[in-house]
Amino acid sequence: MPDLLSPAARHLVGRFSYGVTPALARDVRRAGGAREWFERQLEPGSIRDGAADRVRGWWPSLDRGPTELWKRQDKEIEGGWEVMADYQRWVLLRRMHSRRQLHEVMTELWEHHFNVPVNGDAQFTWRADYGDVIRRHALGRFDELLREVVTHPALLISLDNVSSTKEFPNENLGRELLELHTVGRGAFDERDVKHSARILTGWTVDMWETFRRRYDEEAHARGRVKVMGFRHRNKKADGREVTREYLHYLAHHPATARTVARRLATKFVRDDPPAALVAELARVYLRHDTAIRPVLRALVDSRAFRQSVGAKVRDPGEDLVATYRALGITVRRPPTGEAGERFAANQLLWQVSGMGTMPFSWPRPDGQPIDNASWASPARLIASMEVHQSLAAGWWPTAGAHYRRPEAWLPRRRVRFEDLVDDLSRRILHRRATPRLLKACCQATGCKPRERITADHDLVRWGMYRLLATLLDSPAHLTR
Numbered sequence: 001m002p003d004l005l006s007p008a009a010r011h012l013v014g015r016f017s018y019g020v021t022p023a024l025a026r027d028v029r030r031a032g033g034a035r036e037w038f039e040r041q042l043e044p045g046s047i048r049d050g051a052a053d054r055v056r057g058w059w060p061s062l063d064r065g066p067t068e069l070w071k072r073q074d075k076e077i078e079g080g081w082e083v084m085a086d087y088q089r090w091v092l093l094r095r096m097h098s099r100r101q102l103h104e105v106m107t108e109l110w111e112h113h114f115n116v117p118v119n120g121d122a123q124f125t126w127r128a129d130y131g132d133v134i135r136r137h138a139l140g141r142f143d144e145l146l147r148e149v150v151t152h153p154a155l156l157i158s159l160d161n162v163s164s165t166k167e168f169p170n171e172n173l174g175r176e177l178l179e180l181h182t183v184g185r186g187a188f189d190e191r192d193v194k195h196s197a198r199i200l201t202g203w204t205v206d207m208w209e210t211f212r213r214r215y216d217e218e219a220h221a222r223g224r225v226k227v228m229g230f231r232h233r234n235k236k237a238d239g240r241e242v243t244r245e246y247l248h249y250l251a252h253h254p255a256t257a258r259t260v261a262r263r264l265a266t267k268f269v270r271d272d273p274p275a276a277l278v279a280e281l282a283r284v285y286l287r288h289d290t291a292i293r294p295v296l297r298a299l300v301d302s303r304a305f306r307q308s309v310g311a312k313v314r315d316p317g318e319d320l321v322a323t324y325r326a327l328g329i330t331v332r333r334p335p336t337g338e339a340g341e342r343f344a345a346n347q348l349l350w351q352v353s354g355m356g357t358m359p360f361s362w363p364r365p366d367g368q369p370i371d372n373a374s375w376a377s378p379a380r381l382i383a384s385m386e387v388h389q390s391l392a393a394g395w396w397p398t399a400g401a402h403y404r405r406p407e408a409w410l411p412r413r414r415v416r417f418e419d420l421v422d423d424l425s426r427r428i429l430h431r432r433a434t435p436r437l438l439k440a441c442c443q444a445t446g447c448k449p450r451e452r453i454t455a456d457h458d459l460v461r462w463g464m465y466r467l468l469a470t471l472l473d474s475p476a477h478l479t480r
Helices: 007-015 022-031 034-041 050-058 066-074 080-097 101-113 124-137 142-150 153-158 172-181 190-200 240-251 254-268 275-287 292-300 316-327 338-342 344-354 378-393 417-428 435-445 458-472
Strands: 203-205 213-215 225-227 230-232
Touching (some): 050 080, 066 080, 066 124, 080 316, 080 344, 101 124, 101 254, 124 142, 316 378, 316 417, 316 458, 417 458, 435 458
């Protein structure tokens, strides 16, 4: 029978992972406890992650350069949408396999915050690299992350800065930088947007042949600029230093501190985080020069975090990843060509799509929602239940996936049904079965609590998937 972490430890590990599994619980105990595990997770480079790293090689185009990717699309060898579908599959599989669970969660958080949809016609040439840049800075300093993403070709293409010139500044990036990425609504006016756009002119990409990044001094709008409290003479044709100073100013602005603090509190505490918690996290952020790690430490030390058990709904991606992890489904490398399309590594993208969304497919620059209401509809629940049942039964996908046989779920050769439910609850939900869960399992399977279950029982021969799906459909699995 799997040993359980304490409820407080399960809460901490569950919020900063894609599901507590028996293997993850062993990692936590080997680390010395949940808080020790959390501290080690804050240093992902210290954790070997070979199995997750190897998955990247399943899709070679994720490491091709922008020029090569564009030429392959132009010659109809491989479309950009195909490369991006592989990127979406890769991030799902990496979350399933990785031992750096906190790092994966934080990388996803920032990719949504600085959203570049994968379904753009040109930004696909840089989109995998964009994700890699965010991954490198996900646990570092926000000012460095901001500088890297705002001047990255993927965001420049997505928000039209590549067509921004001194004669006709495009305001998309300048506006979203203020409204979504940093200070937020109410902190700036339209004059600030116009000057923000002027500062960012010059950052562009060759959109015709190479898709390489470049800085065009001829396109940079020179002359005095003022955005809120930021002022600069902006006299040089090369405006890159002005941009760096401007982004540093925004990253250290108190309103940006509140934006970052509120986002982290909304993701890891609850949808309406206490104002006092947001204020304290913002103070920590500024006191530590925009470093993210101290803010996360302060968050998990807060009373609000400890009291938020069960307060966050899993979105479709988190649900699918957690389900594969809970059921111990292993996924093999797919072959190339049409034969590989039937394999689980490729099919899981259509599974998550049926549940409501695919990774980084949110079309607007505000990024995929992180609130409960967006993912708590009846339609979403029914879609999740269908996927849970399909995976519990091993019905789909079948190629390239290995499922545990029904009899392998039995903790011993002969077990009472109520004990089987408790054992499965420990394995899948990492908590003891409640009377309410036992009742639901009895109703789903027709079994009685003290009924003896063996490998020859009809439950094991025909109905184990109903029992497994009942656990996966429970609130304990559908929340973080």
